[in-house]
Amino acid sequence: MIDLRAARTDPDAVRAALARKGAAEDFDRLLAADERWRSLVPRVDELRARTKLKGKPDAEQLEELQVVKAELKEAESGLAAAEAERDALALRVPNPPHENVPNGSTEDDVREVRRVGEPVSLEEPREHFEVGRFDMERAARMSGARFGYWVGDTARLALALYRFALDRLATKGFLTVLPPVLVRESALVGTGAFPSDEANVYELPADELYLAGTAEIPLASLHAGEIVPAGELPLRYVAFSPCFRREAGAAGRDTRGMIRVHQFNKVEQFSLTRPESSWDELELLLSNTEELVSALGLPYRVVVLPAGDMSSASAKTYDVEIWFPSQERYRETASISNTTDFQARRLMIRFRGEHGPELVHMLNGTAVVDRMALAILENFQGDIPDVLQPFGAPDRVAS
Incomplete structure (x- = not known):
């Protein structure tokens, strides 16, 4: 699969290369899915941090912890779904062709x-x-x-x-x-x-x-x-x-x-x-x-x-x-x-x-x-x- 980190850095160049393989739209779908996944990561990280309490929690903290855990479970489920979608789309994006490869398909x-x-x-x-x-x-x-x-x-x-x-x-x-x-x-x-x-x-x-x-x-x-x-x-x-x-x-x-x-x-x-x-x-x-x-x-x-x-x-x-x-x-x-x-x-x-x-x-x-x-x-x-x-x-x- 392609280097997604490098693709984020210069998406226009990667898109242009992949267009020569007829895969520009697949690449755009991958970038959109990757953006959805990345947007969910901070929220999951935040909720995970909030589950780590220092010392013995009181009753109010325990009640809040249960709410946080429920939110975390839902957020992690959404993150996993977004990751699965991104990974499935990544498998459909081909290797970009070398610059000296000719255009065409016949x-x-x-x-x-x-x-x-x-x-x-x-x-x-x-x-x-x-x-x-x-x-x-x-x-x-x-x-x-x-x-x-x-x-x-x-x-x-x-x-x-x-x-x-x-x-x-x-x-x-x-x-x-x-x-x-x-x-x-x-x-x-x-x-x-x-x-x-x-x-x-x-x-x-x-x-x-x-x-x-x-x-x-x-x-x-x-x-x-x-x-x-x-x-x-x-x-x-x-x-x-x-x-x-x-x-x-x-x-x-x-x-x-x-x-x-x-x-x-x-x-x-x-x-x-x-x-x-x-x-x-x-x-x-x-x-x-x-x-x-x-x-x-x-x-x-x-x-x-x-x-x-x-x-x-x-x-x-x-x-x-x-x-x-x-x-x-x-x-x-x-x-x-x-x-x-x-x-x-x-x-x-x-x-x-x-x-x-x-x-x-x-x-x-x-x-x-x-x-x-x-x-x-x-x-x-x-x-x-x-x-x-x-x-x-x-x-x-x-x-």
């Missing part, structure tokens, strides 16, 4: 940073599901739409891709993690996925658990409530996990093949840093992803997402988009974000700085994801990059 509003590699132009490009071996028909009979089996060499390609990324990042000092995929509500609130992305999360009501849509969610809670030793920063993790998304609102989009499905696998980078280091860390995570994509020989471009298309938690997000010949366009395959202190404030993750405990900054970024395997199938039409063969991938995929 894919046409991205700012292109660079292009790497020459897009493949094929006379008759086969789509990924024509090159690789997938079984979406049988998966649909079992699980419903937007699920699929990865079969044979295609499955081996995907597994090699994950191991390739995990090993590359381990050599860079990232600690490998296999996290839980079932999480409590607090983990989703902590990352900002709740309440902003509630519609896309699978719930298991009987167990009060949810299926995580990314390893970012369990990784963010790894140090929840802790004061991390300053000398250990930055803490860098790389995790493999299945990911689950309901894809609410995606009806009619990417219905062919495995581009947009409810279950996929991903290798995720995650960092905790000092605030002054987080923007350099964002560039490091981006360079890691670019290095992996370049090693695979895939043409791609890097863009900065516009303010209105970023996650609630992100202050700045880079997307790495890989070329898909069958669509003759770049498609998003990785997102790398700096959430500054937004998630750390919700999860209370701090380090002991020069002036006492301070919030860390938290960053996340895709290393590889299933969609990259689809891009390999389409760009090389069945041939597999040599870099993946030491990890168990075949020379060529047999469809």
Whole structure:
């Protein structure tokens, strides 16, 4: 959540920034609720002070004390209600975007940073599901739409891709993690996925658990409530996990093949840093992803997402988009974000700085994801990059 104390100091600047995410009205409601809460605090403090009598009270003082206690009970109830309203509204206010993030909310509003590699132009490009071996028909009979089996060499390609990324990042000092995929509500609130992305999360009501849509969610809670030793920063993790998304609102989009499905696998980078280091860390995570994509020989471009298309938690997000010949366009395959202190404030993750405990900054970024395997199938039409063969991938995929 945002730093409310700082927002009170310069509300106009914060409002203007949040307006770029379409959240100015939510911010104004939060400020109004915060003002109501703050206006009640002095009255509660006054009544509490009046309940503390010196010496043995006489009958008149006892009678007055009962009146004060009744007033205090009512005032405390009002204060608690105002605090609950303020806290609920605070969860709906996103992280303000960085000043160099472009305006807008659509894919046409991205700012292109660079292009790497020459897009493949094929006379008759086969789509990924024509090159690789997938079984979406049988998966649909079992699980419903937007699920699929990865079969044979295609499955081996995907597994090699994950191991390739995990090993590359381990050599860079990232600690490998296999996290839980079932999480409590607090983990989703902590990352900002709740309440902003509630519609896309699978719930298991009987167990009060949810299926995580990314390893970012369990990784963010790894140090929840802790004061991390300053000398250990930055803490860098790389995790493999299945990911689950309901894809609410995606009806009619990417219905062919495995581009947009409810279950996929991903290798995720995650960092905790000092605030002054987080923007350099964002560039490091981006360079890691670019290095992996370049090693695979895939043409791609890097863009900065516009303010209105970023996650609630992100202050700045880079997307790495890989070329898909069958669509003759770049498609998003990785997102790398700096959430500054937004998630750390919700999860209370701090380090002991020069002036006492301070919030860390938290960053996340895709290393590889299933969609990259689809891009390999389409760009090389069945041939597999040599870099993946030491990890168990075949020379060529047999469809």
